Amino acid sequence: MMINIADLPVGALAVIIGFGIANEFTERLQELGLTVGTKIKIIRRAPFKGPFEISYGHSSRLAVRPNENTAIYVRQVE
Amino acid sequence: MSKTTIAFVGTPNCGKSTLFNLLTGLHQKVGNFPGVTVEPAIGTLHVDNSEIQLIDLPGTYSLQPKSRDEELTLSVLEGKEESLPKPDGVVFVIDGTNVEKALFLFSHFAELQIPTIAIVTMIDAIKVQGGALDDITLEQQLGVPVLTIVGSKGIGVDELKAQFSRLSEFSLPHVWSSEELQTSERYSMARELTNAVLNIHFYDKRTERLDRIFLHPILGPLVFLVVMAIFFQSIFTWSKPLMDGIDSIFQWTQDFVSSQLPAGLFQNFLTKGIIAGVGSVLLFLPQILLLNFFIVVLEDCGYLSRAAFLVDRMMGVFGLQGRSFIPLLGSFACAIPGIMSARIIPSEKDRMATMLVAPLMTCSARLPVYALLISAFVPAVLLGGLFSLQAIVLGGLYVLAAFSGLVIAAVFKRTMFRGSKLPFLIEFPPYRIPTFRNLLITVGNRSKEFVKSAGTIILVLSIVLWALTEFPQTSIPTGTSPIEASRIQLENSYAGQMGKLIQPIFAPLGFDWKLTIGVIGSFAAREVFVSVMGQLYSADVSEGDAPLREILAKTIPLPAALSILAFYVYALQCISTIAVLKRETGSWKWPAFAFGYTFILAYGLSFFVYRITLMYY
Numbered sequence: 001m002m003i004n005i006a007d008l009p010v011g012a013l014a015v016i017i018g019f020g021i022a023n024e025f026t027e028r029l030q031e032l033g034l035t036v037g038t039k040i041k042i043i044r045r046a047p048f049k050g051p052f053e054i055s056y057g058h059s060s061r062l063a064v065r066p067n068e069n070t071a072i073y074v075r076q077v078e
Numbered sequence: 079m080s081k082t083t084i085a086f087v088g089t090p091n092c093g094k095s096t097l098f099n100l101l102t103g104l105h106q107k108v109g110n111f112p113g114v115t116v117e118p119a120i121g122t123l124h125v126d127n128s129e130i131q132l133i134d135l136p137g138t139y140s141l142q143p144k145s146r147d148e149e150l151t152l153s154v155l156e157g158k159e160e161s162l163p164k165p166d167g168v169v170f171v172i173d174g175t176n177v178e179k180a181l182f183l184f185s186h187f188a189e190l191q192i193p194t195i196a197i198v199t200m201i202d203a204i205k206v207q208g209g210a211l212d213d214i215t216l217e218q219q220l221g222v223p224v225l226t227i228v229g230s231k232g233i234g235v236d237e238l239k240a241q242f243s244r245l246s247e248f249s250l251p252h253v254w255s256s257e258e259l260q261t262s263e264r265y266s267m268a269r270e271l272t273n274a275v276l277n278i279h280f281y282d283k284r285t286e287r288l289d290r291i292f293l294h295p296i297l298g299p300l301v302f303l304v305v306m307a308i309f310f311q312s313i314f315t316w317s318k319p320l321m322d323g324i325d326s327i328f329q330w331t332q333d334f335v336s337s338q339l340p341a342g343l344f345q346n347f348l349t350k351g352i353i354a355g356v357g358s359v360l361l362f363l364p365q366i367l368l369l370n371f372f373i374v375v376l377e378d379c380g381y382l383s384r385a386a387f388l389v390d391r392m393m394g395v396f397g398l399q400g401r402s403f404i405p406l407l408g409s410f411a412c413a414i415p416g417i418m419s420a421r422i423i424p425s426e427k428d429r430m431a432t433m434l435v436a437p438l439m440t441c442s443a444r445l446p447v448y449a450l451l452i453s454a455f456v457p458a459v460l461l462g463g464l465f466s467l468q469a470i471v472l473g474g475l476y477v478l479a480a481f482s483g484l485v486i487a488a489v490f491k492r493t494m495f496r497g498s499k500l501p502f503l504i505e506f507p508p509y510r511i512p513t514f515r516n517l518l519i520t521v522g523n524r525s526k527e528f529v530k531s532a533g534t535i536i537l538v539l540s541i542v543l544w545a546l547t548e549f550p551q552t553s554i555p556t557g558t559s560p561i562e563a564s565r566i567q568l569e570n571s572y573a574g575q576m577g578k579l580i581q582p583i584f585a586p587l588g589f590d591w592k593l594t595i596g597v598i599g600s601f602a603a604r605e606v607f608v609s610v611m612g613q614l615y616s617a618d619v620s621e622g623d624a625p626l627r628e629i630l631a632k633t634i635p636l637p638a639a640l641s642i643l644a645f646y647v648y649a650l651q652c653i654s655t656i657a658v659l660k661r662e663t664g665s666w667k668w669p670a671f672a673f674g675y676t677f678i679l680a681y682g683l684s685f686f687v688y689r690i691t692l693m694y695y
Contacts, residue, residue, distance in 0.1 A: 050391030059280035
């Protein structure tokens with residue numbers, strides 16, 4: 001099932017399956033290694049729907065602020 | 079023969095600047111490029127009697143630029159930047175704990191075909207986990223020599239220096255594919271290579287454990303509050319003895335020079351113009367040193383990005399980002415170091431909006447003005463027998479200024495600085511212990527930069543202000559008391575004449591010509607308002623302002639007094655802030671804009687307060 005990365009619960013594992021829009025924003029996310037097929041894990045969320053932190057790839061940790069551009073679609077895996 | 083130029087290239091936070099500092103120390107200057115948040119540092123290095131120019135280019139994730147910083151890096155590498163030479167060689171810095179992002183960047187970089195050596199930093203962090211980096215395979219795959227260094231200890235740096243003298247050992251990187259590659263293809267290759275050369279997944283247990291505290295939903299904000307309280311306390315309170323020390327040294331020098339030279343214009347120029355001007359520049363140094371010290375420590379140890387993560391939501395309400403918090407908090411002590419520290423904000427638009435509202439945060443120079451006016455005009459009564467009305471007014475002014483600043487930032491972000499090409503991202507580096515040497519070099523370079531660029535403008539402007547109050551020279555009848563003499567001089571000076579001339583502009587706010595001169599005089603620094611008032615009312619303010627307070631309370635009507643108080647909440651009455659805004663934005667346009675909009679706000683609030691109080695007075 002396809003869901004937005006911003007809607008994943010803390011601790012969830014998922015695989016990136018695509019981007020909702022093609023712009024410089026999503027281009028940058030891919031340049032940071034969030035390419036299609038990359039496994040990610042939601043580590044934590046800042047209070048009040050603030051940024052969420054994910055880990056992925058070899059040893060990357062990144063916090064992203066959820067907004068209309070954060071259209072990263074993922075498939076949750078166990 | 080022209081100088082050899084070597085550029086440092088890498089992803090943001092890869093340890094590039096630390097390495098650069100180790101190599102060049104204090105032999106650095108900062109290039110000035112408008113709109114660039116991390117301006118390239120240019121340093122010199124002497125190896126075997128030859129001089130090598132090193133350029134620390136802004137970090138970038140790819141060579142498809144999405145900000146001015148990244149554009150600059152690309153254009154320097156392509157030799158398209160006029161003010162900087164095309165580098166003869168590149169040191170490509172790879173963060174050992176973040177290899178795949180570095181290799182992804184390398185895949186783009188290789189296509190530029192510049193002679194290169196690669197440096198892997200943080201090799202110690204990998205070894206601690208029992209990991210190892212296969213530098214021979216990496217060398218073969220990249221096509222360039224690979225050196226490993228322990229940045230914090232400087233191990234490997236001498237070897238690197240030796241390489242600089244033999245540019246022939248720099249070699250052209252292998253291009254990864256003859257065809258145009260997609261981002262995902264580049265990443266697959268970068269990941270494959272990372273797995274081939276690095277036998278572990280970097281996973282820092284200490285960082286995980288610390289983050290469980292520092293980013294905890296309840297503990298995290300508590301730690302944040304404590305850290306920020308210490309930070310603020312240090313620039314607000316700890317800088318005080320240092321500033322007092324500098325102040326008394328300059329006082330002493332002034333007195334000494336006065337006693338050695340015959341009284342007259344030259345003596346006056348030397349003491350009140352030059353010495354006082356230099357003093358006003360150096361007076362900012364303690365706060366600049368302390369604020370930079372804290373920022374470098376917070377940044378180097380890795381906490382800064384965690385702090386940004388915690389307050390991002392709150393700052394986001396006003397269109398700003400987490401990192402805007404620190405420059406704004408710092409501006410409560412003084413807008414000068416506050417504005418300078420906005421360099422930690424990676425987005426150009428957020429940085430501009432932050433810098434433009436920083437002067438609205440109530441700095442410590444407003445306190446003497448507030449203290450004088452509040453103690454003279456707000457009755458010292460306790461509301462409900464508990465809360466001092468004076469304290470409530472003072473607190474109210476702080477809250478009003480800060481809140482207005484944030485709202486205006488939100489307006490700027492929705493209009494002038496709308497949108498951003500860059501997503502809002504925070505990378506979490508592993509926690510590290512900052513090295514003393516890097517701290518010293520960075521703080522030293524930033525302070526030097528302030529004295530050299532902003533300091534010069536501040537000095538020139540304060541001499542101009544001196545001239546405005548000292549010319550034309552008025553002959554003073556003998557037997558006049560010194561206090562009376564300085565009143566006569568000021569009243570007849572250009573500043574005095576100007577005050578009388580432009581007073582009609584301020585008449586709707588209830589300012590008489592004396593208050594207007596006070597406003598003009600306080601351009602040197604807001605607290606000068608107090609001494610100008612002292613001069614104009616012939617009150618001796620050298621031992622506290624109690625006598626002046628009594629005179630003011632008797633002579634200035636309450637509505638005018640509250641009106642001037644309101645004026646100082648917003649007005650950008652500070653040439654030093656203007657000088658620093660010019661330095662940091664690269665043009666006079668932005669300080670002019672900041673001055674203009676704060677003036678309109680100040681005028682508006684003052685007018686409102688004056689009219690309202692007139693109705694009830």
